[in-house]
Amino acid sequence: MRDFTPLWVLEELISERANLARWAVKNVVHMLENGATIPFIARYRKEQTHGMEVDKLREIKTLMEELKAIQQKIFTILTGLQKQNKLTEQIVQRIRGAESLTELEDLYAPYKPGNKGTLAERARALNLEPVAMTCIQNPTHVNINKHISLGVKGLSSEKEVQTGIQHIIADIIHRDDTVIKPIRDHCKEKGLMIECTQFIMSKKMSAKTLQKAEKAQETSYKFENYFDFKSSSKTIRPHQILAINRGEENKILSVKFTISEVGRQKFDYMAEKKYLRHDCRGTVRGLVLRAIDDCWCRLVQPQIIRQVRSELTKAAQKSSIDVFSNNLRNLLLTAPVKGYSILGIDPGYKNGCKCAIISQTGQVLHTDVMFLSLSLKMKEKLRKAIEGFRCRYIALGNGTACRETEKLLTDVVAGTATTYCIVNEDGASIYSCSDLAKEELPDLDPTLRGAVSIARRLLDPLAELVKIEPKHIGVGQYQHDIPESQLKAALDCVVEECVSFVGVDLNTGSEALLRRVAGLNQTKARSLIEWREKRGPFINRNQLKFIKGLGDKSFQQCAGFLRINHSDVVIEIKEEGPGRCRKGQEEDPILVSDDEHTSKGKKRKIKNLAGPKKVKKRRNSCDPDPLDETWIHPESYDTAYKLMEGIGLKPAEIGRESGIKRVQDYQKDRSVEELNKDFKVGEPTLQLILDAFLKPCGYDIRDKQLKPLFKEGIRDIASLREGTILTGKVTNVTHFGAFVDIGVGRDGLIHTSNMNRTQLQLGHRVEVKVLKIEKAGNRISLRLENRLE
Structure with a gap:
């Protein structure tokens, strides 16, 4: 059997692309292939990774998955071509050497089975390949007329015969790496010119396309920056690529990619040098020149443009995912607000402002619905609630009616120690209608659940935000233009890292938190909770080994991220069973596996993909271990x-x-x-x-992170003046700048050109200067003066 493995070595290619030591990459790949998680590798396997940070480990994982997909694609393509009897040594070597899916697709395109085949294949089917080869190898011996066959499509005239020969020669040139590779390299080095103009509707357009274009005109103002836009593919920004793609898809923009004239000249020179012999004259010479032109216009140029656009789009999508991931990480790691009751408000007009007060542990103490139209009554009720439940902080959702509610709150908290904070409420409504919300807050109306969620987002952002899909948290950029599976995988990794590195209390952690711990999933988290509900709190980490479905591998991955606060543990024997013993006692040895759990004193067959392997665990003391708190x-x-x-x-x-x-x-x-x-x-x-x-008892890595921005009053956008210096908080970071809440009900934008080369993150407090105010479009342009933390 022929060798269909890639010509490259996976670890070497990853090492080259990520600029990392090969030995470390090899170790990481091996651990990932054996089921290790990124948080576990990052924290507990630094010796084997040369101390790699999470971002580098994630990059290795992404590259590994991409290259494994390419490996599989190479095998599939070559196996298919072998069955079609189309394999040549040249084809095998070219496909085995492919290092991207785009390159693979382009190499495979001429050989894909079809009803009619390519133009070159159709010409070959008419037996025109011998004369085509003669045109480029021995042009003085070509007789085109003898191939004319009246009544046969493709051979019925001299013109048809010449066209067929032209297509074959063009295909031969297109498959010649000695001609094409220098052009690809040139385009990669110099880049392509990208031009955008406003899409012009035409009567020749189909009814469906016309309807789409007309509908898109309503939002065309968002793309005004691209109505007369030019840029090189070497310098264009990721967000610009995604915007251009979206504008083109919605029939708002017309986009043109152009290869430089130098690139075209280089191609002509290389092709003519190899395929246009010096003794080629007359009709044959014209035929070969037309074939070279046809090869460029129909095959080479479109292929290079497709490759460049594909690579730009993939890079932009990856960059957008990185932005979303970084913003999400900073949001999840926002410092919690501990030790106080919190009032959460989900603002609204018609249906009122939904209010909920929670305790310092997140328990619901009071709920109410208040109406802005009855402002005096609402103020009085808020004052009584704040005073009665000793609310130190107020969490105000940033949705509809936030501005009006904030004005009212300014009067309510004036002269008191209470302050408020604007909280991102994205996803709160989705959570309020979820099964989890119904389970946690069964007696509350869904609208009031949203207010509880807003309050809890201030109390403990991580514990609350893990309850919803990360994509619903509005801190991304062009996330709707990214393949959902890629976005979900990346964001899930971020959540897993944040939850794992912060750590989860084994005895108080919710299912939503536990299932996000490295090495656990929803089923294992549920089993863990069922175990502690039946047998009481965990006393030490070793008891994890007695949970159904949680074997040695899972224990290895999750144990370090699960902690036990022994000061909170009251030993209460709820039910005798494996893992549950009174202080001072020890468990008898039992047989367990990742797949099944055996009751004490019983043995059963264990089904395992690796065979019926049984592992005998050593005796485990039920005494608390102080290291379980670390x-x-x-x-x-x-x-x-x-x-x-x-x-x-x-x-x-x-x-x-x-x-x-x-x-x-x-x-x-x-x-x-x-x-x-x-x-x-x-x-x-x-x-x-x-x-x-x-580290002190109860140490939380989030305590050193950025804290919420609390306010005591607001300004009005109408009161803003150009040149005013303000302080604010970064609410979102994109490729083109950072959005900042400056307390006027509308975020301002610090464009990258006004950042003074300072790197900002979501949550940073900043001092900014107002540059421009567009009241008609509610746009505020800012310049960064100082980063306060």
Whole structure:
């Protein structure tokens, strides 16, 4: 059997594209192929990755998936061509060498089976290939007239015969890498010219196209910047590509890609040098020249343009996904507001403002519906509710009637310690009607559930936002122009990373949070919750091994991200069973697998793809383990306890001020490199253990992240003046700039040209200067003066 594997090596190509060490890439690929998650690799396998950050690991995973898809496509194409008896050594080598799906499709296009085939194939079917080869190899011996056959389509005249020969020669040139590759390289280096103009409707258009174009005119003003637009493919921005694609699709823009005249001349020179012999004269010479022109206009130029557009679009989509992912990450990692009751308001006109007050643990204390039309009554009710439930903060949704409600709130909180914050309410209505919302808040009307969700988004953004699909959170850019599967996969990865790195309490974490932990899914999260409901709270991480369907691999991936706050655990024996024992007792050894759970004292056959393999677990004590409150992985507990012994750190001191000081003193005269001589682990693992010992009890990585922007009053857009200096908060980041809430009911835009080369992130507090106010379009142009944090 012929070798249909790619000519390239997966790890080498990833290493080259990502600019990473090959050995590290090889390790990451191996771990990913064996089911390891990115959060686990990033935190607990730094020795094998050379300390790669999450972004690099995700890039490797993406490239690996893309290249594996190309590998499969290469095999499928070559297998198909083999069945059609169309394989030649040249075709095999070209297809095996393809490094992108676009390149593969272009290489395969001439051989795709069809009813009529390509123009060249039709000509070959008429037996015109021999004369075509003579035209380019021995032009003085060509006799075109003898191939004329009256009554045969394609051969009935000299013109038809010449056209067939022309198509064959054009196809031969098109398949010649020695001619085409220099042109591709030239276009890649120099780029193509992109021109856009406003789409002009024509009477020749179909009724469907005409209707689409007419409808699109309603939103054509959004594309005014592209009605007379020129740019090189080398310098065009990702958001511009997506905008151009959308405008063209909606019949608002006409788009033209052009290869430079130098590129065309280079092609003519290369093609004529190889296929136009010096002794080629007369009719045959004209025929070959027409074939070269036909090859360029019909085959080469469109193919290169398709490739460039495809690559630009894919790069723009990837960039857009990156923007969405970064914005989502910053939003999910916004610092929670702890220790206070919060009033959540979902503003509205006709149906009123839905209000809900939650406790510092998220429990619903009070709900109400108030109407802006009865402003005096609404103010009085709000004051009483805020005072009665001691609300320190108000979370106001940014939807309809937000502006009017904010004005009213300004009067309500004046002279008090209460402040309010504008909260992104995107997705709240979707959550309020979901099965999860019905389960969590069964006695509340869906509209009031939205107000509860808004309040909880301020209390703990991560815990609340994981309840809805990330795509419904409005912090993206052109997300509707991105393949949904790609967007979902990328955003799900971000959510998994955020939830895992923040960590989830095993005994209080919701199903929505637990299913997002690395190594878990909805089924395993549900099993975990059912286990603790039946048998009481978890006492240590080892009890995870007794949960149905959660075997060694799942335990390895999730254990470090699940914590137990022992100060909150009250040991109560609800039901005897595997994993549940009284303090001081130990479990008998049992047989378990990832697929089935066996009750104590019973054995059953275990079905596993790898065969009937049974693993005997060691005895597990049910005593609490202080390391379960840290991010140290159970696989490193032996090392951690050995290090504690060397430091003189008592288990009860972990996370306490005395213990932190003891570790700090111990590290003063010892480097990690020196310490590691006594341990059989890598320096990154030892550093991770030391860092865990230096963190206080209840440490939350989000506490150092950007905090919500609280306000006490508002300004009006009418009161804004050009040149005014304001402070605000970044609400969205795109390729063309950042949107900032400056407290006037409308976000302003800092264009990239006005950012002073400063990198902004969602949530940053900034000082800005008002450059321009377009009150008709409610547009505010800003310039960044200073980043406050």
